[in-house]
Amino acid sequence: MRTLFTQQLEKITASVLQNILLVASSFRLHGKV
Structure with a gap:
């Protein structure tokens, strides 16, 4: 059980x-960061 969890x-x-x-990555492309 623990392994599946x-x-x-x-x-x-x-x-x-x-x-x-x-x-x-999308934010960096749009220059929002």
């Missing part, structure tokens, strides 16, 4: 990090 957490954190990177 950690695997799900890793997937969620990875997707969230990717989304943050995409938003940050």
Whole structure:
């Protein structure tokens, strides 16, 4: 159970990090930062 839970957490954190990177890169392209 703990392994499945950690695997799900890793997937969620990875997707969230990717989304943050995409938003940050888009803001940089638009020059909002």
